[in-house]
Amino acid sequence: EQNSSKAEQVLAEVARAIGRYPVDLRGARILTGNEEGSFGWITVNYLLETLVKFSFAEKWEHPWDTEVLGALDLGGASTQITFQPGVTVEDKNTSVFFRLYGTNYSLYTHSYLCYGQTQALKRLLAALHQ
Missing domain, CATH: 3.30.420.150 (Exopolyphosphatase. Domain 2)
Known part of the structure; x- marks a missing residue:
């Protein structure tokens, strides 16, 4: 919440890492x-x-x-x-x-x-x- 650009970078990296597996990722966000x-x-x-x-x-x-x-x-x-x-x-x-x-x-x-x-x-x- 304090650094939205950093949060977006982290979520993009999570999506990239999970994308290497046979998972139907439909998005990620901070709870x-x-x-x-x-x-x-x-x-x-x-x-x-x-x-x-x-x-x-x-x-x-x-x-x-x-x-x-x-x-x-x-x-x-x-x-x-x-x-x-x-x-x-x-x-x-x-x-x-x-x-x-x-x-x-x-x-x-x-x-x-x-x-x-x-x-x-x-x-x-x-x-x-x-």
């Missing part, structure tokens, strides 16, 4: 922090089989006896938090809706810029030097 948090939430819950799982009847089903989990992603420059709040999120900037495997999910998601591990360490070192 927003809220998208990163939301997709992380989907990944965590998918891997834990809280969204869908293969049943003993040999078909994919929604596991009604399990509860979806929240996700907290501590990155280098930012931290994302995403969870199902149980109430309607009024702020459209922090709400997201997904329909996954026939089930609706209304989530709260927020990206805290400059609160990642690397940024926190930089602030701590700066404070120690003062």
